[in-house]
Amino acid sequence: MGLIIYLDGQYVDEEEAKLSVFDHGLLYGDGVFEGIRAYHGRVFRLKAHIDRLYESARHINLDPGLTKEEMTQIVLETCRRNNLRDAYIRLVVTRGKGDLGLDPRKCPRPSVFCIAAAIELYPAELYERGLELVTLGTRRNAPDALDPRIKSLNYLNNIIAKMEATRAGAPEGLFLNKEGYVAEATGDNIFIVKNGQLITPPPYVGLLEGITRNAVMELAAGAGIPVYEKVFTRHDVYTADECFLTGTAAEVIPVVKVDGRAIGDGQPGPITRDLIARFRELTKTDGPEIFI
Structure with a gap:
């Protein structure tokens, strides 16, 4: 059975x-x-x-x-x-x-x-030591062609990008939009931390507005961390103090290197670790019970 x-x-x-x-x-x-x-x-x-x-x-x-x-x-x-x-x-x-x-x-x-x-997207140790990303040559679907805010069954844009990241030896890849701004990863949203501020791209640059993304933004705001939706480039990622991804399967996972460049000190940062802990606590109480 x-x-x-x-x-x-x-x-x-x-x-x-x-x-x-x-x-x-x-x-x-x-x-x-x-x-x-x-x-x-x-x-x-x-x-x-x-x-x-x-x-x-x-x-x-x-x-x-x-x-x-x-x-x-x-x-x-x-x-x-x-x-x-x-x-x-x-x-x-x-x-x-x-x-x-x-x-x-x-x-x-x-x-x-x-x-x-059951699912396990990343090994448990990656949540402790962090991921490495590569920037993809494949661009994110343009919203005026096929809006990424539609979570459709046509996932070829993401699949082709995932294959590109795999060929580069990275577990995830960074999507840019057609203007060259950072959009998201192949299956997750991206956040950077700079000077104590949490920053993530706005949906109009071409990304899926993630449920986990929104939950993390709420958690950060509740913890007194300033949260902004801003357009940014790879320069902002390379020079960030911290970086992490969010997604339903991935949850909240640190990023410690992008295109061979260490993010911050090359270790998961304090804000990232705090938000991981807060998110895990949230999952214990948020949502309807299966067995009543």
């Missing part, structure tokens, strides 16, 4: 969870998704994830066919059926089965599926 998957109104064994080869999510990447985490029997910031899923769906004129409350219960029930208190959850809405043409009107019903499983 494998994982139990929610698929279009049923909970089925993973071997029985099948979509049509004519589904436009497969044929064209026409759909949206969310990556969500459960910690200590709670689904972290589930409401924010559901809201973002529906915003992405609205942008591409896709009606999931379920209410937000129904979608919320699907996530919780999928965790329950797999007896998971700590999990990575993938919630997906595709355009559904259609024909070989592009026209989404040929897809009468969307498909919705939800997977809950």
Whole structure:
């Protein structure tokens, strides 16, 4: 018996969870998704994830066919059926089965599926000693072409960039936008610390407005750390006192070197370490309980 998957109104064994080869999510990447985490029997910031899923769906004129409350219960029930208190959850809405043409009107019903499983993105020691990044030649999608604020199933921009980072021997890569400003990493948002201030790029430069990103900004503000959304370049990264990434899978992870240049003293900084601790505490209480 494998994982139990929610698929279009049923909970089925993973071997029985099948979509049509004519589904436009497969044929064209026409759909949206969310990556969500459960910690200590709670689904972290589930409401924010559901809201973002529906915003992405609205942008591409896709009606999931379920209410937000129904979608919320699907996530919780999928965790329950797999007896998971700590999990990575993938919630997906595709355009559904259609024909070989592009026209989404040929897809009468969307498909919705939800997977809950275990995940470990980075080894535990990297949270202690930090990551090294390389700047990517691949540029982030331009918002006027395909807005990165849509968390769509078309992830080729990120995948090509990830392959580029891997070829360079780095676990992550730094996306610049078409103007050369820092946008984000291939799967995470980026923060720098300079003179006690926390700085992250604004969404309009071309990035996904991360749920973890927003949580960390709130934690920093609550701790009295000034937080700013500002446009910045690689120069600002190279000369920062500290740097870290945030993401649902990665959580909060230090960056200690970019393009061969040590950030600060080459060790995770005090503000980064403080925010890691605060975030881990937040995950214990923030979000609906799975088992009640």
